[in-house]
Amino acid sequence: MELETLIGHWIEKRRPLLVELLSDLIRARTENPPGNEAEAAKVLAAFFDRFEIPHESFAAAPGRTNLIGRVGSGGKTLLLPGHLDTVPAGDGWSYPPFEPTIVDGRMYGRGAIDDKGPMAAIALAGACLRECADLTGTVLLAGVADEETGSALGLEWLMQQKLIRPDYAIVPDIGGEMEEIDVAEKGLLHVKVISHGRQAHGSTPHRGVNAIWNLIALLERVRAAGLPAVPHDLLSPPTCNLGMINGGHAPNVVPGIASAVLDFRFLPGQTAEQYLACLRELADATARDLPEARFEMETLSALPATEVARDNPLVRIIQETTLAATGRPASLMGMSGATVTKQLVSRGVVAVGFSAGDVKLAHMTDEYVELEELVQFARVITLVAVRLLGTK
Numbered sequence: 001m002e003l004e005t006l007i008g009h010w011i012e013k014r015r016p017l018l019v020e021l022l023s024d025l026i027r028a029r030t031e032n033p034p035g036n037e038a039e040a041a042k043v044l045a046a047f048f049d050r051f052e053i054p055h056e057s058f059a060a061a062p063g064r065t066n067l068i069g070r071v072g073s074g075g076k077t078l079l080l081p082g083h084l085d086t087v088p089a090g091d092g093w094s095y096p097p098f099e100p101t102i103v104d105g106r107m108y109g110r111g112a113i114d115d116k117g118p119m120a121a122i123a124l125a126g127a128c129l130r131e132c133a134d135l136t137g138t139v140l141l142a143g144v145a146d147e148e149t150g151s152a153l154g155l156e157w158l159m160q161q162k163l164i165r166p167d168y169a170i171v172p173d174i175g176g177e178m179e180e181i182d183v184a185e186k187g188l189l190h191v192k193v194i195s196h197g198r199q200a201h202g203s204t205p206h207r208g209v210n211a212i213w214n215l216i217a218l219l220e221r222v223r224a225a226g227l228p229a230v231p232h233d234l235l236s237p238p239t240c241n242l243g244m245i246n247g248g249h250a251p252n253v254v255p256g257i258a259s260a261v262l263d264f265r266f267l268p269g270q271t272a273e274q275y276l277a278c279l280r281e282l283a284d285a286t287a288r289d290l291p292e293a294r295f296e297m298e299t300l301s302a303l304p305a306t307e308v309a310r311d312n313p314l315v316r317i318i319q320e321t322t323l324a325a326t327g328r329p330a331s332l333m334g335m336s337g338a339t340v341t342k343q344l345v346s347r348g349v350v351a352v353g354f355s356a357g358d359v360k361l362a363h364m365t366d367e368y369v370e371l372e373e374l375v376q377f378a379r380v381i382t383l384v385a386v387r388l389l390g391t392k
């Protein structure tokens with residue numbers, strides 16, 4: 001039988017196994033915080049053992065396990081990183097969030113779509129590759145920790161420690177129903193602007209320097225200045241959100257300090273440093289007009305804008321494979337939010353976001369995944385790995 005037909009049949013026959021694996025992953029509670037991904041890693045390790053897939057676990061902190069299974073050896077390496085943590089269940093569920101329920105072909109439970117469903121599909125794809133294909137490259141099946149709170153103990157840590165060095169990666173964590181490939185992401189700068197004044201009695205404001213009025217003056221300038229836009233075919237223009245503001249103790253006290261937090265999202269070709277420099281210029285200009293005003297900037301977090309070359313083999317193979325398997329094209333898209341794809345691309349990995357399911361269900365009550373779509377996703381990922389890495 002031809003390899004691609006064999007793969008299709010193999011995956012289809014293992015549908016009950018996929019359902020069983022996803023059920024066990026959902027039952028393993030890994031709400032982050034606190035995470036406790038070790039519970040889900042145990043489930044995944046047992047699955048790998050069943051198919052004699054070698055695996056290693058790495059934990060940056062107790063209980064925060066990253067599990068990496070390996071299929072094939074040598075050649076180019078394709079990383080498939082699902083994440084094992086979920087956001088907290090919250091209230092208002094019609095189905096128990098940690099006792100998976102199947103209704104009309106949908107499996108309900110926390111993590112069903114974000115990201116345990118795609119994680120289970122990847123594991124099944126790995127098992128299929130192990131049994132059916134003799135790869136000329138390596139596939140890393142990763143269940144990573146800590147994605148929902150920034151990946152410091154997860155993929156970011158694995159890359160920093162050089163525990164994995166992939167050439168390619170498909171991050172199955174954007175939803176998109178296999179119709180979208182994330183190839184560009186905006187950068188992010190969260191910056192705290194602190195305004196220093198001088199406290200005084202509220203009945204004699206002229207004796208103090210009002211830190212809140214000065215902060216408002218600066219923020220108005222920021223708003224009026226607008227943002228440097230460069231045209232991009234997949235990304236909307238840069239944005240600025242004034243997300244937090246803080247200051248003052250009582251109506252009758254001139255506030256001596258006030259602060260605001262701004263959230264800038266910028267485009268490839270722009271940098272966080274550039275935005276910070278603009279902000280400093282505006283602060284200096286404000287301080288020239290208001291001689292007693294004094295501002296300080298504190299960067300809370302900064303992530304680069306990233307983009308992969310569009311004509312790389314990974315994107316082309318995903319597009320060809322998806323069209324053949326589902327009859328629907330997968331188009332290129334850019335994201336205003338940041339995924340771990342960014343952390344890979346910024347280290348030179350050809351990484352894209354590509355996944356099954358509807359992203360709008362992520363983090364919601366009654367989160368679910370269409371099981372049929374997950375089976376299809378497992379098949380597409382298996383075929384992509386075969387076509388990208390080749391077989392002996």
Ligand SMILES: [Zn+2]
Binds near residue numbers: 083114115147173
């Ligand atoms: Zn996710």
